[in-house]
Amino acid sequence: xxxxxxxxxxxxxxxxxxxxxxxxxxxxxxxxxxxxxxxxxxxxxxxxxxxxxxxxxxxxxxxxxxxxxxxxxxxxxxxxxxxxxxxxxxxxxxxxxxxxxxxxxxxxxxxxxxxxxxxxxxxxxxxxxxxxxxxxxx
Amino acid sequence: xxxxxxxxxxxxxxxxxxxxxxxxxxxxxxxxxxxxxxxxxxxxxxxxxxxxxxxxxxxxxxxxxxxxxxxxxxxxxxxxxxxxxxxxxxxxxxxxxxxxxxxxxxxxxxxxxxxxxxxxxxxxxxxxxxxxxxxxxx
Numbered sequence: 001x002x003x004x005x006x007x008x009x010x011x012x013x014x015x016x017x018x019x020x021x022x023x024x025x026x027x028x029x030x031x032x033x034x035x036x037x038x039x040x041x042x043x044x045x046x047x048x049x050x051x052x053x054x055x056x057x058x059x060x061x062x063x064x065x066x067x068x069x070x071x072x073x074x075x076x077x078x079x080x081x082x083x084x085x086x087x088x089x090x091x092x093x094x095x096x097x098x099x100x101x102x103x104x105x106x107x108x109x110x111x112x113x114x115x116x117x118x119x120x121x122x123x124x125x126x127x128x129x130x131x132x133x134x135x136x137x138x
Numbered sequence: 139x140x141x142x143x144x145x146x147x148x149x150x151x152x153x154x155x156x157x158x159x160x161x162x163x164x165x166x167x168x169x170x171x172x173x174x175x176x177x178x179x180x181x182x183x184x185x186x187x188x189x190x191x192x193x194x195x196x197x198x199x200x201x202x203x204x205x206x207x208x209x210x211x212x213x214x215x216x217x218x219x220x221x222x223x224x225x226x227x228x229x230x231x232x233x234x235x236x237x238x239x240x241x242x243x244x245x246x247x248x249x250x251x252x253x254x255x256x257x258x259x260x261x262x263x264x265x266x267x268x269x270x271x272x273x274x275x276x
Contacts, residue, residue: 002166005188009147009218013262022261025235027220028140049220050143051189056262076263077215080147082165082187097163123160124151124194125214 003082007131008046008053012066012078016043016058023047023054031056037110042066044110055081055110079117079127087114087132094118106132141220145269146184146191150204150216154181154196161185161192169194175248180204182248193219193248217255217265225252225270232256244270 013019016034023029031045032053041064047054057078059067069078084090087106094101099122109115111134118128151157154172161167169183170191179202185192195216197205207216222228225244232239237260247253249272256266 003187006144006147006190006192009144011262011264019262026232026237026256026261049141052144054144054218073211074263076258077218080192080215094164099164118164120214123164124149124157125212126149 003084005083006052007081007083007129007133008055009080010044010055010057010078010129011076012057012059012070013075014058014070016045016056019056019058020045020047023056029054033111035110036060039107040065040109046110079129081115081129081131083131083133085132087116087130090130090132091116094122099123106130141222143221144190145219145221145267145271146193147218148182148193148195148216148267149214150195150197150208151213152196152208154183154194157194157196158183158185161194167192171249173248174198177245178203178247184248217267219253219267219269221269221271223270225254225268228268229254232260237261244268 020031029047029049031047034045036043041060042057045056057066059070061067100119102119103116106114106116113134114132116130120127158169167185167187169185172183174181179198180195183194195204197208199205238257240257241254244252244254251272252270254268258265
């Protein structure tokens with residue numbers, strides 16, 4: 001069950017426009033896409049950096065998971081996402097190890113990809129997302 | 139000054155052996171290298187995931203930067219590192235934007251690479267490392 005790659009690293013921010021402007025000024029990067037995902041309570045932008053993305057997340061309100069994260073811990077690194085070839089197989093494997101999962105069934109995330117979150121208790125306090133891409137990497 | 143890639147995502151842990159065992163069990167990944175870096179107060183392992191690495195950091199003691207991070211915030215995501223073609227040019231560019239840098243001159247990091255840290259105040263509370271690799275990516 002080796003992941004293909006680090007699909008993205010997510011950073012929670014208070015102001016998506018300001019964060020994207022900072023990234024552009026500092027690193028010359030620009031978002032490839034931007035969308036509101038009501039089911040996750042975020043507006044997110046995907047900023048390509050080499051073979052991966054920086055995912056910049058702005059909560060839609062304080063009572064969302066990312067909103068609570070920002071209130072409690074401030075802006076900053078939020079989660080890491082691994083692209084996997086078969087998300088059901090990855091979930092099944094992780095279940096077999098006894099770690100705690102947030103999603104036992106894939107759901108639809110940004111870009112229409114199939115995603116599932118693994119609880120931070122599984123690996124060193126780190127929220128991990130599994131992503132099965134709609135389009136396989138070339 | 140576009141970064142080449144996300145060179146690594148660093149995760150601070152209390153127990154490097156346990157964290158590497160968890161990564162292997164959960165994701166089938168194994169470290170490519172492991173070294174003590176006294177100047178940074180860490181033992182670190184580089185675990186390849188696709189085109190990037192997970193860098194697992196164990197502090198050498200509580201009075202190190204990573205030791206203080208773990209005491210204050212617990213284990214978890216610590217910083218993100220961008221590989222850049224020319225680290226002096228990258229530092230000079232960032233200085234020109236007025237953001238706060240931790241290192242104004244490159245120093246030697248893991249694997250003999252040249253590195254510099256940018257203060258988390260520059261971008262959304264996120265500690266960013268610049269890395270000029272000893273060997274250019276192929």
